Amino acid sequence: MGERGGALVQGTLDMLILKTLALEPLHGYGIAQRIEQVSGGVFRVNPGSLFPAFRRLERAGYIKPMWRASENNRRAKYYALTAGGQKQLRSEAEEWSRQSAAIASILEAS
Amino acid sequence: MSLWTNLTGGLRAMFRKQEAELEMDEELRAWLEAAAAQKIRSGMSPAEARRSAMADMGSMESVKEEIRAAGWESGIEALGRDVRFSIRLLKKAPFFTAVVVLTLALGIGANTAIFSLIDAMLLRSLPVRNAEELVEVSHASFTNPLWEQVRAQQDVFSGVFAWSTDRFNLSPSGMVSYASGLWVSGDFFRTLGLKPAAGRLLTDADDRRGCANRAVLSYGYWEQHYGGSGGAIGSTILLDGHPFQVIGVAPAGFFGMDVGWKFDVSIPICASAVFDGQQSRLDRRSWWWLRVAGRRKAGIGMAQVKARLAALSPTIFGAVVPTNWDVESQKRFRQRVLAPAPAATGLSGLRAQYEQPLRVLMAVVGLVLLIASANIASLQTARAAARGREMAMRLALGASRARLARQLITECVLLSMAGAFLGLWFARWGNTILLRYLSTVHNTVFLDFSPDGRVLGFTTAVAVLTALLFGVGPAWWGTRIPLTSAIKETHASDRGIRGRLRLWIVGSQVALSLVLLVTAGLLLRSFRNLATLDPGFDRDHVLLVSVTLPRANERAEAVYDEIERRLRALPGVTGAGRSWNTPLSHVEWNTNIVSDAAHAPQGDDALAYFNFVSGDYFDTLRMRLLAGRNFNAGDTTSSMAVAVINETLARRFFPGLDAIGRTFRVEGEARKLEAPVQVVGVVKDAKYESLREDTLATVFRPISQMDETGASNFEVRTKLSQAAMADAIRDTAAGVSRDTSIEIHTLAAQVDDAMSRERLLAALAGFFGGLALVLAMIGLYGTLSYLVTQRRVEFGIRMALGAPAQSILGLVMRDVALLLLGGIAAGTGLALAATRWLGSILFGLGPQDSATLAASAGLLAAVSLTAGYLAARRAAKLDPISALRHD
Numbered sequence: 002m003g004e005r006g007g008a009l010v011q012g013t014l015d016m017l018i019l020k021t022l023a024l025e026p027l028h029g030y031g032i033a034q035r036i037e038q039v040s041g042g043v044f045r046v047n048p049g050s051l052f053p054a055f056r057r058l059e060r061a062g063y064i065k066p067m068w069r070a071s072e073n074n075r076r077a078k079y080y081a082l083t084a085g086g087q088k089q090l091r092s093e094a095e096e097w098s099r100q101s102a103a104i105a106s107i108l109e110a111s
Numbered sequence: 112m113s114l115w116t117n118l119t120g121g122l123r124a125m126f127r128k129q130e131a132e133l134e135m136d137e138e139l140r141a142w143l144e145a146a147a148a149q150k151i152r153s154g155m156s157p158a159e160a161r162r163s164a165m166a167d168m169g170s171m172e173s174v175k176e177e178i179r180a181a182g183w184e185s186g187i188e189a190l191g192r193d194v195r196f197s198i199r200l201l202k203k204a205p206f207f208t209a210v211v212v213l214t215l216a217l218g219i220g221a222n223t224a225i226f227s228l229i230d231a232m233l234l235r236s237l238p239v240r241n242a243e244e245l246v247e248v249s250h251a252s253f254t255n256p257l258w259e260q261v262r263a264q265q266d267v268f269s270g271v272f273a274w275s276t277d278r279f280n281l282s283p284s285g286m287v288s289y290a291s292g293l294w295v296s297g298d299f300f301r302t303l304g305l306k307p308a309a310g311r312l313l314t315d316a317d318d319r320r321g322c323a324n325r326a327v328l329s330y331g332y333w334e335q336h337y338g339g340s341g342g343a344i345g346s347t348i349l350l351d352g353h354p355f356q357v358i359g360v361a362p363a364g365f366f367g368m369d370v371g372w373k374f375d376v377s378i379p380i381c382a383s384a385v386f387d388g389q390q391s392r393l394d395r396r397s398w399w400w401l402r403v404a405g406r407r408k409a410g411i412g413m414a415q416v417k418a419r420l421a422a423l424s425p426t427i428f429g430a431v432v433p434t435n436w437d438v439e440s441q442k443r444f445r446q447r448v449l450a451p452a453p454a455a456t457g458l459s460g461l462r463a464q465y466e467q468p469l470r471v472l473m474a475v476v477g478l479v480l481l482i483a484s485a486n487i488a489s490l491q492t493a494r495a496a497a498r499g500r501e502m503a504m505r506l507a508l509g510a511s512r513a514r515l516a517r518q519l520i521t522e523c524v525l526l527s528m529a530g531a532f533l534g535l536w537f538a539r540w541g542n543t544i545l546l547r548y549l550s551t552v553h554n555t556v557f558l559d560f561s562p563d564g565r566v567l568g569f570t571t572a573v574a575v576l577t578a579l580l581f582g583v584g585p586a587w588w589g590t591r592i593p594l595t596s597a598i599k600e601t602h603a604s605d606r607g608i609r610g611r612l613r614l615w616i617v618g619s620q621v622a623l624s625l626v627l628l629v630t631a632g633l634l635l636r637s638f639r640n641l642a643t644l645d646p647g648f649d650r651d652h653v654l655l656v657s658v659t660l661p662r663a664n665e666r667a668e669a670v671y672d673e674i675e676r677r678l679r680a681l682p683g684v685t686g687a688g689r690s691w692n693t694p695l696s697h698v699e700w701n702t703n704i705v706s707d708a709a710h711a712p713q714g715d716d717a718l719a720y721f722n723f724v725s726g727d728y729f730d731t732l733r734m735r736l737l738a739g740r741n742f743n744a745g746d747t748t749s750s751m752a753v754a755v756i757n758e759t760l761a762r763r764f765f766p767g768l769d770a771i772g773r774t775f776r777v778e779g780e781a782r783k784l785e786a787p788v789q790v791v792g793v794v795k796d797a798k799y800e801s802l803r804e805d806t807l808a809t810v811f812r813p814i815s816q817m818d819e820t821g822a823s824n825f826e827v828r829t830k831l832s833q834a835a836m837a838d839a840i841r842d843t844a845a846g847v848s849r850d851t852s853i854e855i856h857t858l859a860a861q862v863d864d865a866m867s868r869e870r871l872l873a874a875l876a877g878f879f880g881g882l883a884l885v886l887a888m889i890g891l892y893g894t895l896s897y898l899v900t901q902r903r904v905e906f907g908i909r910m911a912l913g914a915p916a917q918s919i920l921g922l923v924m925r926d927v928a929l930l931l932l933g934g935i936a937a938g939t940g941l942a943l944a945a946t947r948w949l950g951s952i953l954f955g956l957g958p959q960d961s962a963t964l965a966a967s968a969g970l971l972a973a974v975s976l977t978a979g980y981l982a983a984r985r986a987a988k989l990d991p992i993s994a995l996r997h998d
Contacts, residue, residue, distance in 0.1 A: 029138060030145035047167065048142055049174045052135075056181035062116040071141065078138045 014046065014054050015063075016097065019082060019090040022064060026081035028071060029055065055080060063089050121184035135175055143168065173509045189514075193521035200522065207494065208526070211487050214886065215530025215577065218480035220537025221879065223570045225472045227538060228545055230566050231558040232371065232465060237457045238364045238559075240304025244407045246416055247454040250447070253401040255380065255393045256431040258296070261403055261449070264427050267419045268405030270302030273380065274368055275400045279350035280659065284850040285841055287659070290332070292350065293367050293374035294383065294401075300327075300361070302406050309333070310344040310359025317358075318379040320393070325379065326355040330363040332375040348376060352661050353385050366557060368404065370459035371549075373557040396433040404454050413451060420449040437782040461549070461556070468872050468952060474945070475630060478623050479879050479886070480577060485620045486890040487526075488581035489613050493897050495519070516587065523582030524575070531574035535562075538570075548871040551864035552856045553697075584612065613894045614930060617887075621934025621975065622941060624887040628967035629942040631873075631880025633949055633956065636963060638873035640955030641866045647757075647797025647806070648694055649733035653858035654833055655693050656825040656840055661850040667820040673847045675725060678827055681839055686828040688728035689814060693824050694858070695865045699800055703778040704810070706764035707787070719760060720799050720807045723817045729755070729794055731826045732858075739771040739792030742813040752816055755792035760808035765790075788812070802865045803954055826858070833857055869954065884971070888978045891927075895982035899923060906986055907994030916987035923986050927979030934975075935968050942967075 021027065021035045033046050058064045063086035071077035082090070124131045143164050150160035168174060179185040201208045236242040246268070248261060258273040265271055277292040297318030305312060308330050317325050326348055328337070337343035347354045355378060366373035380401070384391045392398040407416060424447065432441050495502070502515055542560045549556040658674060660667055671689060679687040692698050700721045703714065711717070726742040729735075737758065746753050754775075761770040774787040788810075796806040814822045829836055837855055844851045863870070899906075906919050946958040956963070 028141060028145070030142045030149075034149070047169070048139065049169060049177055052138070052174060052178045053181035056178050060117040060120045060182060071145070075141065075144070076137070077141045078134065 013097070014050060015058060016090065016093045017044070017046075018051075018054055018058060018080075019063060019086055019093070022080055022082040023087070023090060026067065026069075026079045028069075028077040028079050032080070058086070061089075062086075117183070121182050124182055125184045125188065135178060139168075139171060139174065170509050176509070176511075189517070190521070193518045194525065196518060197522040197525050201525065204494075207490065211490065211526050212529045212533060214483045214486060215527060215574075216533035216537055217882065218476075218483035219527075219531050219534030219570065219573055219577065220541060221476040221534075222473075222480055222573050223534055223538035223566065224541035224545065225469065225476050226569050227542055227560055227562070227566045228558070229469050229473065230563065230569075231560055232459065232461055232469070234456065234565065235370075235559065235563065236455050237303075237368070237370075238366075241406075242455040243453075245303075245454040246405055246407055246413070246451045247458060248403040248405065248420065249450045249452040250403075252399040253403050254396055254398055254431065254433075255383075255401065256396050257427070258401050258403055260427040260430050262296070264423050265405065265420070267408060267411050267416045268302075269408045270298050271403065271405035272296045272299040272302050273401040273403045274299060275380075275402065276367070276369060276372060276374070279376065280352070280852055281349060282852065283349060283352060284661070284852055285845065286837070287657075287852045287854040290350070290375035291373060293377040294380050295377050296380050299377075303365075305362050305365055308360040308362050309341060310357070312359050312361065313377065313379050318381050320381055320384070322379055322381040324353060324355040324382055324385060325358045326350070327377045328357055328360050329374050329376070330360055330365070331373065333360045350376065350378065351386060355382070364559070366559065368402070368454070368457050370457040371461040371556050371558060372459075372554070396431055397435065402458065413453070416451040420451060424448045435780050440782070464868055465549075467948075468868060471630070471872070471948060471952065472875055474948075475627060475876055475879050478627050479883050480573070481580075482620050482623050482627075482883050482886045482890075484577050484581040485616045485623075486886050486893075488584050489616045489890050489894055491519075491523070491581060492584070492613055492616075493893070496897075520578070520582045523578040527574045527578035527582075530577075531570055534574075535570060545871070548867065548874065551867055552860050553864070613897065614926075617891050617894045618930050618934045618937070620887040620890050621931060621971065622938035624883045625935060625938025625967060625971055626942045626945055627876075627880045627883040628971060629938075629946060629964055630949070631876040632963040632967045633946060633953055633958065633960060634869070634873045634876040636956055636960070637953040638866065638869045641802050641869050644802055644955075646694065646802060646862060647734060647795055648858075650859045650862045652828055652830055653732065654827040654829060654836060654840070654855055655858055655861060656827055656844075657854045658823045658825065658844055659852040659854075660823075660848060661852070667823075668814075670848045670851075671820075671823055674844055675727070675825060677843045677847065678825055678840065679727070681827075681829075681836075681843060683831045683836070684827055684829045686727060686731040686826075688731035688826045689725040689822055690728050690824050690826065691723040691814070691817070691822040693826065693861065694732070695798060695800065695802065695861055697800060704764070704775045705778070705784060706775045707773055708765045708768055710766055711764045717764070718808070719764075720809045721812065722799075722809065723812050723814045723822050725814050725822075728811075728826065731828045732797075734797055735795045737793045737795055738769075739790070741792060742815070746813045746815050748816055750816075752786060752788040753791045753813065754788045755794050755811040756790055757794050757806070757809040757811075758796045759806045760810065761790075761793050763808055802862070869952075872952065884974060887971075888974055891930075891975055892978040892982055895923065895927065895979055896985060898926070899982055899986040902986070903989065903994045906989050907991040910989065910991040911995065919989070920980075920983050920987040923983035924976075924979060927976065927983070931972055931975050931979075935971065938971075939964065939968065 064080045146164035147160040273296040275294040278289040279292040282288045297315035300312035675689045703717045704719045776784040779785045799807045949958045
């Protein structure tokens with residue numbers, strides 16, 4: 002069940018999910034699609050890691066599930082960002098840019 | 112907030128499981144549909160798209176499993192499942208389960224039993240209010256005047272008290288019946304913060320000079336003798352013939368200040384005047400009988416107590432100098448210093464004696480448990496191997512290794528819990544036996560074994576540790592299976608890792624068993640050395656009779672003489688003597704003597720031990736007179752003072768001389784020398800106070816020349832039993848003087864009591880050594896049988912090609928010999944390192960005794976080879992055809 006395409010940096014999947022949901026509520030496959038598209042096909046997430054992440058984020062109170070009709074008019078489970086999730090996304094994103102800037106400056110130094 | 116959603120989400124998932132599962136199904140199905148739709152859009156045929164989407168997802172079950180695992184509730188559910196599944200599996204293997212639980216119960220039970228003994232004797236706080244505030248005022252012991260000074264002068268304690276243990280005869284005459292007595296000062300119960308269970312406790316007002324005879328009963332005594340009835344209050348109890356009024360009952364669980372002992376009845380110190388007559392101990396400055404302790408005032412630390420006691424000491428000691436001492440001793444007395452010692456766990460004479468042996472025993476039972484765990488680990492490994500196919504199947508179906516390992520460990524914890532429960536029960540039973548071993552004829556040991564948090568915690572910890580110990584290895588190896596070979600289950604699959612692991616296990620068992628065997632061997636031989644030691648007298652067929660007259664009696668000597676004469680005339684009695692002290696009674700009387708010979712020991716080196724005996728004493732105890740004469744009727748108060756001395760005294764105090772006819776002088780009160788005593792005889796050496804002692808220089812003086820009365824111990828030599836003689840002896844004593852009280856036990860029992868510690872150690876070490884040997888042999892046999900089964904095909908081929916049964920036997924036995932050599936080599940190293948701790952406990956041999964080591968190794972080798980042979984014979988008896996047909 003290894004990640005096909007680019008492997009995700011450990012612990013970033015949660016942040017990517019939150020970011021994706023920041024735009025609009027989506028169902029599971031939609032989230033995977035969006036991540037793949039936006040990353041230009043670099044990140045491909047499989048259900049084996051995506052769904053447990055939903056469960057984790059839901060339990061933490063960062064996202065909340067809701068049942069809606071999907072594009073083909075079937076009942077589907079959508080996830081939406083909560084206020085706590087927005088806060089969490091902000092702090093994770095800040096932390097991420099701080100760290101990646103630091104890593105970049107280490108790599109550029111020579 | 113997030114904790115809350117987490118909790119409610121988990122609970123919902125647990126209690127509305129059906130719904131949650133349906134939602135999960137639906138969600139995953141939606142995913143598949145969406146993925147398939149996407150693929151169709153990009154040009155796949157619908158069938159192909161669906162198959163491709165499903166392939167992308169992988170096993171739907173394992174995705175679901177991962178989703179479930181993301182929530183905490185899945186842990187609990189999995190645990191429940193594991194427990195149910197494990198119970199079902201264990202039920203299917205009742206023999207295995209029984210063996211494991213029983214082995215564990217023995218191991219855990221032994222550990223719990225020894226630990227509860229350590230807990231009860233060394234660790235437990237006294238059952239009183241804030242025991243940690245209690246401080247003993249440390250001095251060997253106190254006289255009543257000294258104690259009164261401490262009480263008057265001290266200012267660091269919120270309460271201070273003195274106490275002493277004693278025993279009181281309850282029966283007015285005839286056979287004695289003793290109650291354990293506790294002398295207490297007035298503030299005793301108040302300072303300890305005890306509340307009466309009935310009536311009231313003794314108070315300050317009850318402990319004044321000329322006090323009324325009042326007594327407080329212990330709760331246990333009250334229940335046992337008064338049925339816990341309120342009618343006891345106000346009733347009268349007879350103590351050594353003196354009537355005391357019962358005023359109350361101490362709370363349940365309170366046994367006194369001394370661990371290992373419990374009181375029956377407690378009376379105030381002032382009441383001692385009633386017992387002593389004119390020479391009351393209340394004013395005696397050299398009657399040392401009390402212990403003192405207090406409760407620290409709030410905010411006062413040990414350092415302050417120490418400083419204050421030291422500062423007060425000159426005043427305290429200066430006020431109560433024993434006036435009959437010589438000047439030098441008085442000077443040293445004034446310089447003594449009182450020091451505090453923590454008393455939260457009470458005081459105990461048992462501690463000094465048993466602390467080190469208990470440590471040794473704890474290590475011994477720890478090793479036993481280790482060996483037992485190794486056996487179970489070995490069994491588990493075999494079981495895991497037998498279940499290889501099941502495991503492989505479950506792995507292939509998508510169970511994770513961690514999941515399987517968790518289930519195996521659950522199984523171990525369950526077994527271990529069952530073992531611990533049974534073990535606790537074993538331990539209770541073991542504790543009763545331990546107490547019996549600790550008790551002597553003079554001293555019934557009492558220890559509070561009621562389970563407390565510390566013991567239960569210990570047992571739980573041991574059980575969990577054991578489970579990990581025997582569970583983790585098998586769980587690790589058991590789930591590390593090359594899938595294909597395990598499913599095919601080829602016979603050769605398993606000689607490797609598991610076989611080697613089990614050989615290692617058995618090898619360490621052999622090594623550990625050797626350590627235990629050597630320990631047991633040393634302790635058994637040490638005990639045997641003591642038991643077979645010639646104490647210098649013949650311990651068998653002698654009854655010791657102690658006679659007490661009801662009150663001071665001027666005719667006492669005549670009464671005792673007459674009793675001795677009549678005892679000697681009883682049918683079945685071949686000899687009777689009388690003495691002030693009996694051998695190994697732990698009563699001693701010693702003082703310095705000055706020999707008339709040159710180069711004799713002087714000053715404090717010149718200590719001699721005394722006894723006063725009748726002429727028939729030596730004959731009755733079969734102590735041979737080596738030179739000179741015995742006492743006779745001519746030795747009276749008006750004739751020359753005479754003595755019979757033992758060989759050691761003759762050798763040391765009259766070096767190179769014939770001691771007969773020479774004299775020595777006894778240092779009396781205030782170190783003044785008394786009139787010369789002439790040596791008239793030399794008797795063979797005998798032990799005085801303890802079997803372990805180097806024989807002490809001993810002086811025997813005739814009772815007829817004794818100043819005080821009090822030589823009231825009789826030695827009666829008879830082939831008849833104590834029970835058969837008791838009535839005749841009692842009637843004889845009563846016939847001479849009515850109202851005499853007598854106590855009878857055998858000299859043999861008194862000698863046995865002098866080795867109670869060694870007997871306890873030897874018995875326990877022997878038992879556990881044997882247990883370890885049996886366990887190790889079961890392990891060895893099991894492992895070899897297993898390996899033999901694994902090599903069945905190999906052996907079959909060898910035999911089919913013409914190898915004789917002998918060579919197959921040889922193949923297996925070579926493995927056994929190698930294992931044994933390794934185990935014994937490692938064990939010898941361990942044993943040599945470990946037995947050093949036995950050091951001072953041993954008697955008559957060193958901790959590195961090579962004979963014991965060799966014998967232990969020999970025994971271990973013999974038994975191992977037998978176990979190995981039995982397993983090897985199975986291999987040799989193999990029918991090659993059937994072996995090859997297998998699989």
